Amino acid sequence: MNTYGKQFRITTFGESHGAGIGVVIDGCPAGLHLDLDFIQHELDRRKPGQSKITTQRKEKDEFQILSGIFEGKTTGTPLTLMIWNEDAKSKDYAHIAEQFRPSHADYTYQQKYGVRDYRGGGRSSARETAARVASGAIAKLLLQPLGVQIYAYVSQVGKLKLEKAYQELDLSLTEDNIVRCPDQAVAQQMIALIDETRKKGDSIGGIVTGVIKGVPVGWGEPVFDKLHAELGKAMLSINAVKGFEYGSGFEGVQLYGSQHNDAFYTEEGKIKTRTNHSGGIQGGISNGADIYFNVAFKPVATLMRDQESINTKGEAVTVSGKGRHDPCVVPRAVPIVESMSALVLADFYLRNKASRMND
């Protein structure tokens, strides 16, 4: 279904070229002051057309609140945000109607549902992530007073990899460049690579790294709803994501347990670990250390090039590249990764309230 979360629960709706994209948030506690400028600021970080290295679709991504707010605060009832589409009407989609674009969802939607809204990808368009960012902004507002800080940045574009670990970076510099990499030198290389890719009408993949500080001990659930399992699901549900790893990740499989185990010690009355291969999560539950993870994004499927494919009758056709395309999705994915992190954490924060007797 189109719902994420158990206690802080979002349901998104809308299509790329319908009326707009929206989200209902159910379970947001009453009394939260909604900073509307902050929500818009977050949407602006995701919106198309913000720099030369992203898609040039024209959308202001302004939101309207349809329900759940009164005198600037949440009321405990469903909070609905709508982002109306502007750049939706004039297109001629006849050519897409009859074709299955390579590595898009055209074919699978058609087979599953027997009908599909082919205009700009319809429901499968990454435009749906605007709803995630809007609701993620509200989740951030909920988490902020608790001291939770959520960061994300681009750590790889194509083969260009930022070799420094997050601890060696100043994450406050991420927004200083259009590719959202906190190392300014590497950022310039990434920008050049994306720009060059764009000029070729091609696209390229990348990695977004997420870092969450200040999560108290105890969030997450044993067994299926482990904190990292939900983070993983949330990230994998973002368009174009192909992989997720946290803590020591795929590299960690090469280690011995004697290298990998994080030794506990006490410093100034606080329990800490000497290393953090666990990535801040043990047994599915936060242990108070930093949570960090990587999210792999494939190159987006829309190209400004001709590609071989088939039409809905199964006949060979050439899909021509026209319109606008996003040469690399990761810069705009940064606020999406942050938002999904915030949504996962807000949910566990509320779920944790019921975990023991003397609370």
Added chain:
Amino acid sequence: MNTYGKQFRITTFGESHGAGIGVVIDGCPAGLHLDLDFIQHELDRRKPGQSKITTQRKEKDEFQILSGIFEGKTTGTPLTLMIWNEDAKSKDYAHIAEQFRPSHADYTYQQKYGVRDYRGGGRSSARETAARVASGAIAKLLLQPLGVQIYAYVSQVGKLKLEKAYQELDLSLTEDNIVRCPDQAVAQQMIALIDETRKKGDSIGGIVTGVIKGVPVGWGEPVFDKLHAELGKAMLSINAVKGFEYGSGFEGVQLYGSQHNDAFYTEEGKIKTRTNHSGGIQGGISNGADIYFNVAFKPVATLMRDQESINTKGEAVTVSGKGRHDPCVVPRAVPIVESMSALVLADFYLRNKASRMND
């Protein structure tokens, strides 16, 4: 919560050293013949003590059906399976009661719940996966007549990596050796490495690769419950898992879209793709091609060595390695990865029944 799935829904319960481990399956269609030997066979593939390279805990892992079966068939009512613990009574756990073992869930459970069953890890023990394998076996029985084939095998142990892709391997040979790697030569190296690690009282990580063939087009849901997002969550919920990637995965980020896109073509009236970087899933929905993925397992935390840690008062202590340990978890993880795959697919199979009008 301790439940996975929406239509084919399992709820597991039990602790490492309580009465046993169990699972309630709700939503299994009526009329499924339960092949009890097959279920036991699957449990035997996961059980401890089956070879020299796994833990030597003594458990027969025999199951009892407590409900939901009549004259050998499911009745549409909840199916409950219980695997009683045998090796549970005689241990002295006083030493663990007072300590937080490194990279275990001791500390996080204690902080979250204020109380914990410290005997053998209690609920956080990987013994819980027996319930997953038992219910996964039933999911396999449900999927079998539909032509769905689920494979998993060990593709990496430590730095020892099987370089061949799954297409180059004969997956029917996986069970021919105790490490469950279908390449017999690499398997012997892996076994030697694990055995050596075991002798040092250490542990080592590894990767399990999953391959699913024969999934019809149309399983999976758009947006949050994408097929790969649920697969990812399911895998990440297995103890010791640190990462998940499918299709082109983390490597795929290095590609250009013009390399990565899977071109559609028609062959003998069937729609296919020339490559399969998509990993059998587009827009979150199966496209009929093979689904393949990797799951990264860290080295298990229990070592037969002394380790520095703290006790529940925060004082420095030495955690001594005694008892039995699992030098490498991946061989026994193979049936678990298969089981979680089956549980995810069984759920989507049933969910898909309601997707369109003329069904």
Added chain:
Amino acid sequence: MNTYGKQFRITTFGESHGAGIGVVIDGCPAGLHLDLDFIQHELDRRKPGQSKITTQRKEKDEFQILSGIFEGKTTGTPLTLMIWNEDAKSKDYAHIAEQFRPSHADYTYQQKYGVRDYRGGGRSSARETAARVASGAIAKLLLQPLGVQIYAYVSQVGKLKLEKAYQELDLSLTEDNIVRCPDQAVAQQMIALIDETRKKGDSIGGIVTGVIKGVPVGWGEPVFDKLHAELGKAMLSINAVKGFEYGSGFEGVQLYGSQHNDAFYTEEGKIKTRTNHSGGIQGGISNGADIYFNVAFKPVATLMRDQESINTKGEAVTVSGKGRHDPCVVPRAVPIVESMSALVLADFYLRNKASRMND
């Protein structure tokens, strides 16, 4: 939460005097032709101001579809309907802000949430039922081709009780009068009673009877989600409802089993029962006979009279009756009862698809 249903799932949002009332429908099968006139027709049956015996609030209750439709059909993605508020702006609610009106939700919302949207009752207003009727209309469109027919009518107003059972009535005549009672003579008495009540600035209760024909055998679930348990919950969730009974209901407790049991027999190859005290449901599952039930509505709390109450400081105040009021809620409740019935049945229809193997 603000969601009803598992497979055909609605989430409603909005307040009496906010932007409007809306609903997201998730799980509606793809390919359903949406008859927009029918949806509007249903909304018109519920809307305020349609006759002299209902509230005179001015709302056209026109809807807008925000998502999920393409070329007139559902696409399998979330369907969102919005009913914008018109009569919302000009009111002065300062007097309500400080008061707790008797038998309204003012006090409980304030205590639960610490904040409340007091304008017209906010979220607790029966205006929310517009969203139920809009989505119920779509559920009716889904059920229609299956032969399911849903009826509701007013069977009691105050002490005025329609003595005939539903079998003795021509249910096609229900809409022939403004009170929606299929017996035209009794209807006139009811209308007179309500009109008289209205003139006194008072309100009065009533009963709506529901009748559902053509439900196939097998809908509903054992144990908690019994068909009648969900019907009961759905009805009890409508504002002002105080009771629900089905089949023999409260009267049935006086019978002996030998009188109450419905004997099976076969007629022209069809299995039937000689009586239908079961109300078409046995063991929580439909048996193919008519489903019938009664829903009790209390007199609505808003009166055009002075009433004693307290303000938010706990001080005694007089709540004065001003504005508009609904002297009897049951005529407008008829389409709401039908809608909730349709929503319950649509959900069970889809859930039932997964109940057995050879489907």
Added chain:
Amino acid sequence: MNTYGKQFRITTFGESHGAGIGVVIDGCPAGLHLDLDFIQHELDRRKPGQSKITTQRKEKDEFQILSGIFEGKTTGTPLTLMIWNEDAKSKDYAHIAEQFRPSHADYTYQQKYGVRDYRGGGRSSARETAARVASGAIAKLLLQPLGVQIYAYVSQVGKLKLEKAYQELDLSLTEDNIVRCPDQAVAQQMIALIDETRKKGDSIGGIVTGVIKGVPVGWGEPVFDKLHAELGKAMLSINAVKGFEYGSGFEGVQLYGSQHNDAFYTEEGKIKTRTNHSGGIQGGISNGADIYFNVAFKPVATLMRDQESINTKGEAVTVSGKGRHDPCVVPRAVPIVESMSALVLADFYLRNKASRMND
């Protein structure tokens, strides 16, 4: 599905003549001391054979805890209770296998699932309520320290009606007689009526009244999950229940709003209402006043008499009354009504923890 509750969630399993009846409780907070004697005491109040006016089936209904407890306390992990069947083996059910008993679930289960466990009704047997009482006992233990008091008693058997309201009764006397009516004189009449009914091999219906005191203001949710809607669903999910009403109920429809509205006033700093037609719930949320309701039970379908019916081929047969039967279900329903009340309230107690910011 076989699950009730969102935060305090029970899943029941088992059949009348299988291994036993069980329940998994997920979401019970950690640190709750489990009074095992109290749980057994509650089960004893429901068990068959406890008096001459209930069924004489022989079951001790002793329970075993399979998971979730450590050193006498809950651990936050799933709590599983099993009540093994004893009186299950020796029966010959061949006659039932081929017949559809009148007003039982035989026919509907057969049609829905294509297979059914006919032994003693299988899953549709009221024996399932043992699992509700066991888990309800734990919910009571959770609620007790909060001051919540739950009462239920028999207020009607056949036409014999206890005319006094609950306020006029001493509810502590309910257990002083075998019919569980707190008015001893009426109780004797009820017992005589049931005994007489039993001798005729017949059964008779009745009403159980529930009263809940001490619920804090604020439990329950707006819209669909209203406190009384969940109570209604919970009660209607009990075998043989045909109706539910709360507060003024069906009688309340006859009143005018000016009679029905509950005027607020302040007494010694506490907000109260002069009347309580609302039944302690306004807008779906508890207001601190007593919650009271009635639950209608039909006469149970099993009779010690011959009845006309059909067999599975649709042919006319005589269902003969043999074995044991329950002449009136309401005495044993009293602890079940209490248990379902406790389960509903425990769930809302936990859900309410997440309702506002400054908690």
